[in-house]
Amino acid sequence: MNEPFKPVYRIADLVAEERPRERLERWGSQVLSNAELLAILLRVGVTGESAVQVGQRLMSKYQTLAKLHQAPFEELCNQHGIGKAKAAQIKAAIELGKRMAEEPAEKHVIISRPEDAVALVAFDMSALEQEHLRVLLLDTRNQLLDIVEVYKGSVNTSQVHVGELFKPAIRRNASAMIVVHNHPSGDPTPSPDDIAVTRSIIQAGKLLDVDVLDHMIIGRGKGKWVSLKERGLGFG
Numbered sequence: 727m728n729e730p731f732k733p734v735y736r737i738a739d740l741v742a743e744e745r746p747r748e749r750l751e752r753w754g755s756q757v758l759s760n761a762e763l764l765a766i767l768l769r770v771g772v773t774g775e776s777a778v779q780v781g782q783r784l785m786s787k788y789q790t791l792a793k794l795h796q797a798p799f800e801e802l803c804n805q806h807g808i809g810k811a812k813a814a815q816i817k818a819a820i821e822l823g824k825r826m827a828e829e830p831a832e833k834h835v836i837i838s839r840p841e842d843a844v845a846l847v848a849f850d851m852s853a854l855e856q857e858h859l860r861v862l863l864l865d866t867r868n869q870l871l872d873i874v875e876v877y878k879g880s881v882n883t884s885q886v887h888v889g890e891l892f893k894p895a896i897r898r899n900a901s902a903m904i905v906v907h908n909h910p911s912g913d914p915t916p917s918p919d920d921i922a923v924t925r926s927i928i929q930a931g932k933l934l935d936v937d938v939l940d941h942m943i944i945g946r947g948k949g950k951w952v953s954l955k956e957r958g959l960g961f962g
Contacts, residue, residue: 746778761785767815772807780807792853792946795820824850828873835870837862840953843904843942846873848951851908851944859907861891863900864939871898877907886923888930895936902937906944914945914952916959924960 746762755763764781771777784805788794794802794816802813827849837843843862851858859877864870874894877886895903905927909915916924924941931938940955955961 759785760791764816767819768807768812775807784808790947791820795824795853796855837864837868837870837904837939840940840942840951840956843906843940844944844951846870847906848944851906852946852950854908855910857907857910859886859891859905861894862904862906863895863898864902864904866901868902868939871900886926888923888926891927892930892934892936896934900936902939903931904939905941907942908944912946912950914943914950916943916952916954916957921954921960924954928960928962 746758746765749762750758750766758766761778761781761784764784765777768777768780771780775783784794787805788797799813799817802808802816803810805813808816827846835842835846846862847860851860856878857880858875860873860875862870863872863874872894876891876894891905892903894900905924907920920941920943927941928938940953941960942954943952945951
Protein backbone atom coordinates (compact mmCIF):
# COMPACT_ATOMS: atom_id res chain seq x y z
CA MET A 727 0.00 0.00 0.00
CA ASN A 728 1.37 3.41 -0.95
CA GLU A 729 2.20 5.82 1.86
CA PRO A 730 0.04 8.97 1.93
CA PHE A 731 1.49 12.02 0.20
CA LYS A 732 3.28 14.30 2.63
CA PRO A 733 3.64 17.81 1.20
CA VAL A 734 6.65 20.02 1.80
CA TYR A 735 5.46 23.41 2.98
CA ARG A 736 6.73 26.26 0.82
CA ILE A 737 6.78 30.03 1.20
CA ALA A 738 4.77 30.09 -2.04
CA ASP A 739 1.92 28.34 -0.20
CA LEU A 740 1.43 31.39 2.03
CA VAL A 741 -0.97 34.21 1.21
CA ALA A 742 0.95 36.77 -0.88
CA GLU A 743 0.81 39.43 1.87
CA GLU A 744 2.44 37.01 4.32
CA ARG A 745 5.33 35.89 2.11
CA PRO A 746 8.64 37.20 3.45
CA ARG A 747 10.11 37.84 -0.01
CA GLU A 748 7.10 39.88 -1.13
CA ARG A 749 7.06 41.77 2.17
CA LEU A 750 10.76 42.54 1.78
CA GLU A 751 10.22 43.79 -1.76
CA ARG A 752 7.31 46.01 -0.74
CA TRP A 753 8.37 47.28 2.67
CA GLY A 754 12.12 46.61 2.95
CA SER A 755 14.14 44.02 4.84
CA GLN A 756 13.98 46.00 8.09
CA VAL A 757 10.31 45.07 8.64
CA LEU A 758 10.99 41.32 8.59
CA SER A 759 11.55 39.31 11.73
CA ASN A 760 14.67 37.18 12.14
CA ALA A 761 12.56 34.09 11.45
CA GLU A 762 11.27 35.58 8.18
CA LEU A 763 14.77 36.50 7.05
CA LEU A 764 15.87 32.94 7.79
CA ALA A 765 12.87 31.66 5.82
CA ILE A 766 14.06 33.53 2.72
CA LEU A 767 17.40 31.71 3.02
CA LEU A 768 15.75 28.32 3.64
CA ARG A 769 13.24 28.75 0.75
CA VAL A 770 11.19 25.65 1.63
CA GLY A 771 10.00 24.08 4.83
CA VAL A 772 9.52 20.47 5.85
CA THR A 773 6.54 18.23 6.39
CA GLY A 774 4.13 20.10 8.63
CA GLU A 775 6.16 23.31 8.77
CA SER A 776 6.60 26.23 6.39
CA ALA A 777 10.02 27.84 5.99
CA VAL A 778 8.85 30.64 8.29
CA GLN A 779 7.93 28.10 10.96
CA VAL A 780 11.33 26.43 10.61
CA GLY A 781 12.91 29.87 11.05
CA GLN A 782 10.74 30.47 14.12
CA ARG A 783 11.81 27.11 15.56
CA LEU A 784 15.48 27.98 15.07
CA MET A 785 15.04 31.38 16.74
CA SER A 786 13.10 29.74 19.59
CA LYS A 787 15.99 27.34 20.16
CA TYR A 788 18.87 29.81 19.85
CA GLN A 789 17.02 32.95 21.03
CA THR A 790 19.40 35.42 19.31
CA LEU A 791 21.34 35.67 16.06
CA ALA A 792 24.52 35.84 18.14
CA LYS A 793 23.80 32.38 19.60
CA LEU A 794 22.87 31.06 16.17
CA HIS A 795 26.21 32.47 14.96
CA GLN A 796 28.01 30.60 17.77
CA ALA A 797 26.27 27.26 17.17
CA PRO A 798 28.64 24.59 15.82
CA PHE A 799 28.09 23.80 12.15
CA GLU A 800 27.33 20.12 12.80
CA GLU A 801 24.77 21.02 15.48
CA LEU A 802 23.00 23.32 13.05
CA CYS A 803 23.04 20.62 10.35
CA ASN A 804 21.26 18.26 12.73
CA GLN A 805 18.28 20.59 13.28
CA HIS A 806 15.17 19.18 11.63
CA GLY A 807 14.79 20.51 8.10
CA ILE A 808 18.25 22.11 7.87
CA GLY A 809 21.07 19.86 6.63
CA LYS A 810 24.48 20.92 5.36
CA ALA A 811 23.38 23.15 2.47
CA LYS A 812 20.95 25.25 4.51
CA ALA A 813 23.31 25.38 7.50
CA ALA A 814 26.01 26.71 5.17
CA GLN A 815 23.62 29.36 3.80
CA ILE A 816 22.73 30.53 7.31
CA LYS A 817 26.35 30.64 8.45
CA ALA A 818 27.42 32.47 5.29
CA ALA A 819 24.66 35.08 5.65
CA ILE A 820 25.56 35.84 9.26
CA GLU A 821 29.25 36.04 8.38
CA LEU A 822 28.48 38.52 5.59
CA GLY A 823 26.59 40.67 8.09
CA LYS A 824 29.54 40.48 10.50
CA ARG A 825 32.01 41.47 7.78
CA MET A 826 29.83 44.34 6.62
CA ALA A 827 29.75 45.68 10.18
CA GLU A 828 33.56 45.54 10.30
CA GLU A 829 34.13 46.89 6.80
CA PRO A 830 35.63 50.38 6.74
CA ALA A 831 33.29 52.94 5.24
CA GLU A 832 34.21 54.73 2.02
CA LYS A 833 33.95 58.03 3.84
CA HIS A 834 35.88 58.80 7.01
CA VAL A 835 34.13 57.47 10.09
CA ILE A 836 34.02 60.07 12.84
CA ILE A 837 33.56 58.98 16.44
CA SER A 838 31.70 61.77 18.21
CA ARG A 839 29.81 59.79 20.86
CA PRO A 840 29.95 56.36 22.53
CA GLU A 841 27.16 55.01 20.29
CA ASP A 842 29.36 55.57 17.24
CA ALA A 843 32.02 53.28 18.68
CA VAL A 844 29.48 50.66 19.75
CA ALA A 845 28.04 50.52 16.24
CA LEU A 846 31.44 49.48 14.87
CA VAL A 847 32.21 46.60 17.25
CA ALA A 848 29.09 45.40 19.08
CA PHE A 849 27.84 42.92 16.43
CA ASP A 850 31.01 40.86 16.56
CA MET A 851 32.14 41.38 20.16
CA SER A 852 28.77 40.59 21.72
CA ALA A 853 29.04 37.03 20.34
CA LEU A 854 32.56 36.26 21.59
CA GLU A 855 32.92 33.50 24.18
CA GLN A 856 36.15 34.88 25.71
CA GLU A 857 37.11 38.40 26.73
CA HIS A 858 38.74 40.33 23.90
CA LEU A 859 40.18 43.82 24.17
CA ARG A 860 40.36 46.11 21.14
CA VAL A 861 41.42 49.68 20.56
CA LEU A 862 39.81 52.13 18.16
CA LEU A 863 42.54 54.44 16.88
CA LEU A 864 41.59 58.02 16.03
CA ASP A 865 43.30 61.04 14.48
CA THR A 866 43.13 64.66 15.69
CA ARG A 867 39.63 65.04 14.19
CA ASN A 868 38.36 61.84 15.84
CA GLN A 869 38.33 60.10 12.46
CA LEU A 870 38.76 56.34 12.73
CA LEU A 871 42.16 55.12 11.60
CA ASP A 872 41.89 51.45 12.55
CA ILE A 873 40.41 48.90 14.95
CA VAL A 874 43.03 46.58 16.42
CA GLU A 875 42.62 43.60 18.72
CA VAL A 876 45.45 43.68 21.24
CA TYR A 877 44.44 41.23 23.94
CA LYS A 878 42.44 38.06 24.54
CA GLY A 879 41.79 36.76 28.02
CA SER A 880 40.72 38.10 31.42
CA VAL A 881 40.91 41.89 31.56
CA ASN A 882 42.47 42.57 34.94
CA THR A 883 45.39 44.49 36.38
CA SER A 884 47.59 41.43 36.80
CA GLN A 885 47.29 40.22 33.20
CA VAL A 886 46.85 43.27 30.97
CA HIS A 887 50.17 44.88 30.01
CA VAL A 888 49.09 48.47 29.54
CA GLY A 889 52.08 49.36 27.37
CA GLU A 890 51.01 46.77 24.78
CA LEU A 891 47.72 48.61 24.25
CA PHE A 892 49.55 51.68 22.95
CA LYS A 893 51.80 49.99 20.40
CA PRO A 894 49.18 50.15 17.59
CA ALA A 895 48.48 53.81 18.44
CA ILE A 896 52.16 54.69 18.24
CA ARG A 897 52.64 52.79 14.98
CA ARG A 898 49.67 54.60 13.39
CA ASN A 899 50.56 57.95 14.96
CA ALA A 900 47.10 58.08 16.51
CA SER A 901 46.19 61.09 18.61
CA ALA A 902 43.50 59.33 20.60
CA MET A 903 41.99 55.93 21.20
CA ILE A 904 38.95 54.23 22.66
CA VAL A 905 39.42 50.96 24.53
CA VAL A 906 36.69 48.33 24.17
CA HIS A 907 36.34 44.89 25.68
CA ASN A 908 33.48 42.41 26.06
CA HIS A 909 31.95 40.51 28.95
CA PRO A 910 31.04 36.99 27.75
CA SER A 911 28.68 36.66 30.72
CA GLY A 912 26.44 39.16 28.94
CA ASP A 913 26.40 41.67 31.81
CA PRO A 914 28.39 44.80 30.85
CA THR A 915 28.60 46.12 34.43
CA PRO A 916 32.22 47.26 35.07
CA SER A 917 34.16 45.23 37.62
CA PRO A 918 36.71 46.71 40.07
CA ASP A 919 39.45 45.34 37.77
CA ASP A 920 37.87 47.10 34.78
CA ILE A 921 38.00 50.40 36.67
CA ALA A 922 41.57 49.82 37.88
CA VAL A 923 42.75 48.94 34.34
CA THR A 924 41.04 52.06 33.03
CA ARG A 925 42.97 54.28 35.47
CA SER A 926 46.25 52.64 34.42
CA ILE A 927 45.47 53.09 30.72
CA ILE A 928 44.62 56.77 31.17
CA GLN A 929 47.85 57.43 33.07
CA ALA A 930 49.90 55.66 30.39
CA GLY A 931 48.12 57.65 27.69
CA LYS A 932 49.13 60.91 29.35
CA LEU A 933 52.76 59.83 29.36
CA LEU A 934 52.63 58.75 25.71
CA ASP A 935 50.57 61.74 24.55
CA VAL A 936 47.66 59.56 23.40
CA ASP A 937 44.29 60.74 24.67
CA VAL A 938 42.17 57.87 26.02
CA LEU A 939 38.64 59.02 25.21
CA ASP A 940 36.73 56.14 26.73
CA HIS A 941 36.76 52.55 27.90
CA MET A 942 33.65 50.67 26.84
CA ILE A 943 32.31 47.27 27.82
CA ILE A 944 30.11 45.25 25.46
CA GLY A 945 27.60 42.74 26.84
CA ARG A 946 25.14 40.53 24.97
CA GLY A 947 22.03 41.84 23.30
CA LYS A 948 20.91 45.14 21.86
CA GLY A 949 21.83 48.12 24.03
CA LYS A 950 23.93 46.03 26.41
CA TRP A 951 27.02 48.21 26.78
CA VAL A 952 28.58 50.62 29.24
CA SER A 953 30.78 53.68 28.80
CA LEU A 954 33.05 54.02 31.83
CA LYS A 955 33.64 57.67 30.98
CA GLU A 956 29.91 58.42 30.99
CA ARG A 957 29.67 56.79 34.41
CA GLY A 958 32.77 58.58 35.71
CA LEU A 959 34.54 55.30 36.47
CA GLY A 960 38.32 55.54 36.23
CA PHE A 961 38.16 58.95 34.57
CA GLY A 962 39.07 61.89 36.78
